[in-house]
Amino acid sequence: MGASHSHRNKHCHSHQSPINICTKKARHDPILKPLNIQYDSKTSKRIVNMGHCFNVEFDDTADMSVINDGPLTGKYRLRQFHFHWGSTDADGSEHVIDGKVYPAELHIVHWNSHRYPTFEEAAKHPDGLAVIGVLLKIGEKNPVLQTIIDNLGQVKTKGKEHMLIKYELSSMLPKDLNYWTYPGSLTTEPYFECVTWIVLQHAIPISSAQLTQFRGLLCTAENEKPVPILENHRRVQRLHDRVVRSSCT
Numbered sequence: 411m412g413a414s415h416s417h418r419n420k421h422c423h424s425h426q427s428p429i430n431i432c433t434k435k436a437r438h439d440p441i442l443k444p445l446n447i448q449y450d451s452k453t454s455k456r457i458v459n460m461g462h463c464f465n466v467e468f469d470d471t472a473d474m475s476v477i478n479d480g481p482l483t484g485k486y487r488l489r490q491f492h493f494h495w496g497s498t499d500a501d502g503s504e505h506v507i508d509g510k511v512y513p514a515e516l517h518i519v520h521w522n523s524h525r526y527p528t529f530e531e532a533a534k535h536p537d538g539l540a541v542i543g544v545l546l547k548i549g550e551k552n553p554v555l556q557t558i559i560d561n562l563g564q565v566k567t568k569g570k571e572h573m574l575i576k577y578e579l580s581s582m583l584p585k586d587l588n589y590w591t592y593p594g595s596l597t598t599e600p601y602f603e604c605v606t607w608i609v610l611q612h613a614i615p616i617s618s619a620q621l622t623q624f625r626g627l628l629c630t631a632e633n634e635k636p637v638p639i640l641e642n643h644r645r646v647q648r649l650h651d652r653v654v655r656s657s658c659t
């Protein structure tokens with residue numbers, strides 16, 4: 411669509427995610443603060459097979475597990491995390507860094523409980539959600555991830571859920587919390603442009619055998635012919651008028 415026609419798009423679909431992050435063009439913004447993450451393992455509730463992925467859901471009825479600072483104003487409440495992966499280790503991440511695709515990506519989804527009463531309401535506003543994106547690279551077996559993987563057998567088919575007690579999500583994160591940030595969208599239906607993306611600059615490891623087990627999840631229900639979730643990552647979208655900022659020089 412040419413620039414002259416972008417008037418309409420400008421208001422509807424020009425802040426889509428994921429994107430390719432050109433690290434050289436990302437500008438260090440001194441106003442950006444270090445990300446402050448406070449997760450309480452008591453808020454972990456259950457793992458759910460959503461059909462296109464699995465969500466690990468948390469109790470978001472109060473500000474118990476929250477993030478603040480970073481590029482954010484006010485507290486954002488932890489709601490769920492999930493992953494995106496590919497049919498082989500050659501692709502799978504949604505964000506791409508200087509053209510480099512990673513084999514998977516973790517999304518930790520938070521909503522602006524400072525300004526909005528519910529997640530659903532927050533999802534209708536540009537400052538409604540904050541998603542931390544963490545790239546995964548093939549490496550040694552990740553013991554924190556293994557706890558999740560050990561539970562995938564209980565949620566093999568679409569709609570199944572299983573309790574997950576006292577999950578220490580913070581232990582999955584890298585020590586280095588430097589990030590890139592930009593205004594974007596949900597990367598699946600309903601694609602609302604309501605996300606402040608916070609993509610960590612440090613990748614975490616997952617073994618190829620662990621990643622293979624993600625692909626063993628089924629997108630079909632118990633009584634249907636089994637179809638595995640081989641991949642669930644969206645292609646990169648155009649940056650348009652957006653600037654990616656970096657928390658460090």
Ligand SMILES: NS(=O)(=O)c1ccc(CCNC(=O)Nc2ccc(Cl)cc2)cc1
Pocket residue numbers: 517519529530531533534541595596597598599600
């Ligand atoms: N891959 S990701 O991290 O970008 C991502 C995070 C969260 C979602 C949840 C989408 N679901 C949703 O937004 N549901 C909703 C919203 C408003 C109303 Cl009114 C009703 C339902 C999708 C993608």
Ligand SMILES: [Zn+2]
Pocket residue numbers: 492493494517597
């Ligand atoms: Zn996602």
